[in-house]
Amino acid sequence: MSAFLDALLLRTGYNAALVSVGAMLLGLAAGAAGTFMVLRKRALVADAMAHATLPGVALAFLAMVGLGGEGRALWGLMVGAAGTALLGLLAVDRLTARTRLPEDAAIGAVLSVTFGAGVVLLTVIQTMSAGQQAGLEGFLLGSTAGMLRADALTIAAGGLVAGAVIWVLRRPMTIVAFDEGFATATGIDVVRVDRIGMILVLFVTVAGLRIVGIVLVVALLIIPAVAARFWTDRTSVMFWVAALIGGLSGWLGTALSAAAPGLPAGPLVVLVAATIFALSLFLAPRRGVVARAVAARSSSGRLDPSEAARWIALRHMEPTSPLIDEDDGRTPLSALLPPDRLAALDRGPV
Amino acid sequence: MGTEFVQLSLSPILIGICAAVACALPGNFLLLRRQALLGDAVSHVVLPGIVVGFLLTGTVSAGPMMLGAMASALLAVLLIETVRRLGRVEPGAAMGTVFTSMFAAGVLLLETTGASGVHLDVEHALMGNLESLIWFDATGWGSLLDPAALAALPPELFRMALAMTAAILFLAVLRRPLVASTFDEGFARATGQRPSLLSLGLVALSAASAVTAFQAVGAIIVIAMFVVPPATARLLTDRLWTQVGLSAVIAALAAILGYVLAGYGPLWLGGQHSVSAAGMIAVVSGLGLLLAAAFGPRRHRREALPEA
Numbered sequence: 078m079s080a081f082l083d084a085l086l087l088r089t090g091y092n093a094a095l096v097s098v099g100a101m102l103l104g105l106a107a108g109a110a111g112t113f114m115v116l117r118k119r120a121l122v123a124d125a126m127a128h129a130t131l132p133g134v135a136l137a138f139l140a141m142v143g144l145g146g147e148g149r150a151l152w153g154l155m156v157g158a159a160g161t162a163l164l165g166l167l168a169v170d171r172l173t174a175r176t177r178l179p180e181d182a183a184i185g186a187v188l189s190v191t192f193g194a195g196v197v198l199l200t201v202i203q204t205m206s207a208g209q210q211a212g213l214e215g216f217l218l219g220s221t222a223g224m225l226r227a228d229a230l231t232i233a234a235g236g237l238v239a240g241a242v243i244w245v246l247r248r249p250m251t252i253v254a255f256d257e258g259f260a261t262a263t264g265i266d267v268v269r270v271d272r273i274g275m276i277l278v279l280f281v282t283v284a285g286l287r288i289v290g291i292v293l294v295v296a297l298l299i300i301p302a303v304a305a306r307f308w309t310d311r312t313s314v315m316f317w318v319a320a321l322i323g324g325l326s327g328w329l330g331t332a333l334s335a336a337a338p339g340l341p342a343g344p345l346v347v348l349v350a351a352t353i354f355a356l357s358l359f360l361a362p363r364r365g366v367v368a369r370a371v372a373a374r375s376s377s378g379r380l381d382p383s384e385a386a387r388w389i390a391l392r393h394m395e396p397t398s399p400l401i402d403e404d405d406g407r408t409p410l411s412a413l414l415p416p417d418r419l420a421a422l423d424r425g426p427v
Numbered sequence: 428m429g430t431e432f433v434q435l436s437l438s439p440i441l442i443g444i445c446a447a448v449a450c451a452l453p454g455n456f457l458l459l460r461r462q463a464l465l466g467d468a469v470s471h472v473v474l475p476g477i478v479v480g481f482l483l484t485g486t487v488s489a490g491p492m493m494l495g496a497m498a499s500a501l502l503a504v505l506l507i508e509t510v511r512r513l514g515r516v517e518p519g520a521a522m523g524t525v526f527t528s529m530f531a532a533g534v535l536l537l538e539t540t541g542a543s544g545v546h547l548d549v550e551h552a553l554m555g556n557l558e559s560l561i562w563f564d565a566t567g568w569g570s571l572l573d574p575a576a577l578a579a580l581p582p583e584l585f586r587m588a589l590a591m592t593a594a595i596l597f598l599a600v601l602r603r604p605l606v607a608s609t610f611d612e613g614f615a616r617a618t619g620q621r622p623s624l625l626s627l628g629l630v631a632l633s634a635a636s637a638v639t640a641f642q643a644v645g646a647i648i649v650i651a652m653f654v655v656p657p658a659t660a661r662l663l664t665d666r667l668w669t670q671v672g673l674s675a676v677i678a679a680l681a682a683i684l685g686y687v688l689a690g691y692g693p694l695w696l697g698g699q700h701s702v703s704a705a706g707m708i709a710v711v712s713g714l715g716l717l718l719a720a721a722f723g724p725r726r727h728r729r730e731a732l733p734e735a
Contacts, residue, residue: 185654193709296527
C-alpha cells in the first residue's frame with residue numbers, strides 16, 4: 078500500500094515520477110482526442126490503428142539492429158509504429174471508400190491482418206541470434222518497469238504536444254463533433270478537421286503503446302469519452318471531463334503499476350478507467366442507472382397532463398429537436414430543459 | 428515427407444482448416460448485418476471467463492473453460508447493450524469500452540492468481556499455437572486407418588470439426604429464414620418468422636465457433652477468419668450462397684497456404700526457424716483481400732436505383 082502511495086505522490090524516484098507525469102499527460106490528451114473520435118463515430122478505427130503498429134515496431138527494431146544499433150530506442154520504434162499505423166488508417170479509409178465493404182469489416186480486416194503480420198515479424202526477431210528481443214513483448218500489454226529516462230521524456234513530450242494541438246483546435250473540433258452541418262455552415266473545413274483529429278488519435282495511440290500496450294491502448298481513447306458522456310450533454314464540457322478521467326487513469330494506473338512491477342501496466346491503467354466508467358454508469362446525476370431508477374419510481378411510470386402537453390408542444394414547435402428521441406412516455410421535459418425553455422413551451426407558438 | 432508430415436503438419440493443417448471455415452461461415456452473415464467485429468469482441472471478452480473456469484476447477488480441460496467463456500460472452504452482450512442504451516453512444520464505442528475492460532480484467536486475473544504458469548498465458552491466447560497440435564502417435568499415412576493412433580489425435584481436432592459441422596448444419600437448415608431476416612427483416616416478420624430469435628441464434632453460433640477456435644488456435648485466426656474471407660468473397664460475387672461457398676474455400680486455402688509458408692517458407696529463404704503460423708494465415712488471407720479489393724469483379728458499391 079505504501080508503495081502505491083509513494084508512487085501516487087511521485088516519491089519513487091525521478092524516472093518513475095517522470096513516467097507517471099507522462100502517463101497523466103498522455104491520458105489527458107487521450108481523453109480529449111478520444112471524445113472527438115467517439116462523437117465522430119470512429120471509435121474502433123483507433124483499434125485498427127493500434128494493432129497496425131505492431132509490424133511497424135518490429136520493422137523498426139529490425140532496421141535499427143540492421144544498422145548496428147541495439148534496436149530498443151523508443152523514438153525509433155515509435156516512428157515505425159506511426160508509419161504502419163498510418164498505413165492501417167489509410168487502408169481502412171480506402172477499403173471503405175473504394176469498395177462496397179462497410180467500415181466495420183474494413184476495421185476487422187485491417188486489424189487482424191496487420192496484427193498477424195506483426196506476430197510473424199516478432200517470431201522472426203525471436204529467432205534472430207543477434208536480437209536482444211527483451212522489451213518488444215512489453216509492447217503488447219504495456220509496461221512501466223525498466224523504462225529509460227529518454228523513453229519517459231518521449232512519452233511525456235508526446236502527450237504534451239497532442240494536448241497543445243487539441244487546445245489550439247478546441248473550437249473547430251468541438252463544433253465539428255457537435256454538429257457537422259452547422260460546422261460546414263460556419264465555414265469550417267470538416268474533412269480537414271476530421272483528418273487532423275484522426276492524426277491526433279494516431280499520435281496518442283503511438284505515444285501510449287509503451288505504457289498501455291497495443292491490445293489495450295484504444296481503451297484509453299474510448300473509455301474516458303464514454304464515461305464523460307454520462308456526466309454532461311454539452312460537447313465542450315465532455316472534452317474536459319474525458320480529459321480529466323483519462324489523466325486520472327494514466328496517473329493512478331502507472332502508480333499501481335509501480336507498486337506491482339510484476340503486472341503488465343496496460344490492464345492496470347484500463348481497469349482504473351473502467352472503474353471510473355462503472356461509477357459514472359451507476360452514479361452520474363440524471364443519466365446514471367440510480368438516478369434513472371429514482372426518477373422512474375417518483376414519476377410512477379406516467380406523466381401528468383401538463384408535462385405531456387409540454388412534449389406535444391415541443392413536437393410542434395421544434396420538430397427536428399434531438400430531444401424528441403428522448404420521449405419515452407415517462408421522462409418529464411422539466412428534467413431535460415431549463416426553466417426559460419419550459420416557459421416558452423408552455424406559452425405555445427407565437 | 429511421409430511420416431514427418433503426418434506427425435507434425437497434418438493435424439495442425441486440418442485444425443486450421445476447420446477453425447477457419449467454422450469462423451468464416453457465420454462471418455458472412457455478420458458482415459451483411461454490420462456485426463463484422465463480433466469475432467474480435469468475443470475473442471477479447473472470453474479471457475476472464477476462461478481464467479475463472481480454470482480457477483474454479485483447477486484444470487485446463489475444455490468443459491469448464493468453455494462454460495466460463497460462454498458466460499463471459501453473454502455478460503459482454505448484456506453490458507454492451509446497457510452501455511449503448513444508457514450512455515447513448517454508438518455501438519462501436521460501447522463495444523470498445525466493454526471488450527477492453529473485460530480483457531484487462533482477464534489479464535490481471537491471469538497474472539495475479541498464478542494461473543499463468545500452467546497452460547494459460549496471454550501471448551499464447553493472442554497468437555495461438557497451432558504448431559504444437561501435433562499427432563505424436565502417427566507413424567505415417569497408414570496411421571489414418573489405425574484406431575489406436577487416431578484416438579491420440581489432438582482433441583482440438585475433434586472439437587473444431589464439430590464446430591465446423593455445427594456451422595454448416597446451422598446455415599443449411601436455416602438458410603431461408605436466415606436470408607430473409609438478413610436482407611428484409613420486415614418481410615421475415617410479416618411471414619411469421621422470428622428474426623430476433625434467429626439473430627440470437629446466429630450470434631450464439633458465432634460465439635461458439637469463436638470460443639472453440641480461440642481455445643484451439645488463438646485470437647488472431649479467429650478475428651481474421653470471421654472477417655477477411657467473407658469480405659474477400661463479397662468483392663467477388665453478388666450471389667449470397669456463392670459468397671458463402673467462396674468464403675469457405677478462401678478460408679481453407681488461407682489456412683493451408685499460411686501454415687505451409689510459415690513452416691517451410693523461411694527454410695526456402697535460407698532461414699532455419701519457422702515463423703508464427705497463425706500470423707501467416709492472417710497475412711495470406713489479407714493478401715487475398717488486397718487482390719479482391721484491386722481486381723474483384725464486384726468490388727464497387729452499386730449505385731442506388733433512381734427513384735421512379
